[in-house]
Amino acid sequence: MTPVRAASGALTGTPLEPGVLAVSAVLVLLLAAAVAALIVQRVRRRRHDADARALAERLRRDAYHDALTGLLNREGFLHAAAGPLAEGGAVAVVDLVLLGAVNDTLGHARGEVFVRLAAERLGAAGAAVAVDGVAARLEGDTFAVVLPRVDGHDAHRAAETLRERLLAPYVVEGVRFEAPVVIGVAADGPWLADVPAGAERTAALLRRADVALAATRDGGAPVRCYEPSMGERAARRLRLIRGFSAAVARRDVRVDFQPVVSLGERTVIGVEALARWDHPELGLLLPDEFVPVLEATGQIGELTSFVLDEALAAARRWLDRGMRLSVAVNVAVANLGNAGFPDEVAQLLDAHRVPAELLTLELTESGVSSEREVALPVLRRLHALGCRLAVDDFGTGQSSLAHLRRLPVDQVKIDKSFVLGMGTEYGDVAVVRAIVEMGHTLGLQVVAEGVEQAAVRVALAEMGCDVAQGYLVSRPLPALGFDEWLDTLDVRQGEPGTAAGPRTLIA
Incomplete structure (x- = not known):
């Protein structure tokens, strides 16, 4: 008897067969493998739980912190x-x-x-x-x-x-x-x-x-x-932001026209198109209130498109009546940053059949100064269309002689604050004279805004200023009112015997 058999027999009283021993060994191995698998599974679960907690913590931190600075968001x-x-x-x-x-x-x-x-x-x-x-x-x-x-x-x-x-x-x-x-x-x-x-x-x-x-x-x-009053202004601004598109659709936003007169001959040569908003609750709003809001919210392009369309439609009506009047439209910095803006202008000119030289686009001096590199390609394309370009509010920003020489502009408009002060301030007279001389040196037409006194008009003419606009000539008028104002002017027709030409209106 072998030792194993002897021992087995001693315990059970019955000798174990080799096959039974093999099955027992397999069962022991299976049990050990199951226990080992259970231990591995528990270790993996704990590791997975730890990873999951770490991931959740990282995601929570990322959700509440700025990735660039590590500060809270x-x-x-x-x-x-x-x-x-x-x-x-x-x-x-x-x-x-x-x-x-x-x-x-x-x-x-x-x-x-x-x-x-x-x-x-x-x-x-x-x-x-x-x-x-x-x-x-x-x-x-x-x-x-x-x-x-x-x-x-x-x-x-x-x-x-x-x-x-x-x-x-x-x-x-x-x-x-x-x-x-x-x-x-x-x-x-x-x-x-x-x-x-x-x-x-x-x-x-x-x-x-x-x-x-x-x-x-x-x-x-x-x-x-x-302060609570600031909240009231913010609520007013929000009302303007939310209501603008609907106001355009309802025609609550309109375009008024202010005449532009040649100082030498005192003839009406064009108009400036000015947006007005007849708000049903806030009353008549001028551009100074709603244009900055539209610029801040990116809606200024919609306003520019509307004013352009209205202005060119008016220019077409006047052409059909034998009056060749240019129209000037204010353009925001955001428009000049839009590479598609020149194409839009070209399409509107074609749609209304208005020669490009009858459209003047006015740019603020401060806007062109701050965004010159962005605006320059668009300005060049607009100028290539044949449109005239004007720098508005000149004298209040940072433009210089060298700066103007690099821009494809045709006209400078002296800021009205200087023109209004000409009657009382010698300094303003000197500023206006310097701008007129500088503009002519560059071959630019010079326009004086804010002309309200006859003496100022005479002084501007003596300086050689080319064009004037202001309340002395007329306030901005709605389209119908402007047409009625035109009908009150003296008219000089073309030379006898020549083909019928545009009428010259004497203001």
Whole structure:
């Protein structure tokens, strides 16, 4: 008897067959494999759970943080600011107003370097004014910070200190940039009494800080605290934004015409087309109120197209009546950044059968100065169509003799503030005279806006100014009223015996 058999027999009393032993060994191996598989499965599950938790944490962080700077994003700020603001405080929105210049000068990659530098400086500056570590990048070079446990006065003072620390120049790739830095502030107050604490209250403060920031862009102090009147203006702007397209469709937006007169012969040679909005609730709105809103929201192209269409339709009516009057239409910087704008102008000229030389496109001096490189190709294409180009409000911006020489313009319009001052200010007379002489040196036609006194008209004519417009001739008139005004003018026909030509209207 073998030792195994002897042992087996001793335990069971019955010898084990070799086949039974083999089955037992297999069962043991299977059991061991199952236990091992179970252990591996549990280890993998724990590892998977850990990976899942890490992934969830990373996704949560990404959802609440800005990838470029590591600061909170807008959504993260709404949640993180709730704690520090529980005992009162304020939210400040900081706009460095510089990213566009860095991008245009050095490219977007260097723009990202600037944003990171700004975020680092904001963190250091915030620590000095007790920002409590809650700061966010909202978009571009616009940031938000919490000013905890301060009232409106202290919040304004803290924001001014924050701005002073952010004003130091930035150096990117060896190029020095100075950030203007404007800040809007909204502090806790009675107007938040019905707003629940937490993210909702933070959102209310952030919205009002944005409104205060927008007020800084309208001029005045670079740090502004929210006031209820600002909210009223913001609501008015929102009403204009939402209602503009419908107003155009209803013809609540119209085009008025102001005559342009040759100073030498006192003949009407054209008009300027001016948009007006007959708002059913707000009354008559002039361009100074609604054009900036449309520019900010990208709707200015719709207005320009509407005015162009109306102006060229009027020019066609006058041609059909034997009157060759040019029409001038104001063009925004955004139009000049649109490569398709010259094609649109060409199509409208063809549709109305108006010669291109009867259309003058007026560009603001400040707009052309700031966006010259972007606008120049479009200006050249418009000029190649045969359209005349004019620089409007000349004398208030940064244009120079050298600057004008590089632009394909035909006309400069002296800003009306100088013309209105000619009756009382010798300095304004000198400015107007200098612009007339400079314009003629460049071979440009010179137009004086805001002519309201006969003595000023005489002085302009003596200086050699070419064209005038203003209330002395006529206020802007609706289309029907302008046609009636034309009918009151003296008319000089072409020479006897010649083919019938355009009528000359004497104002």
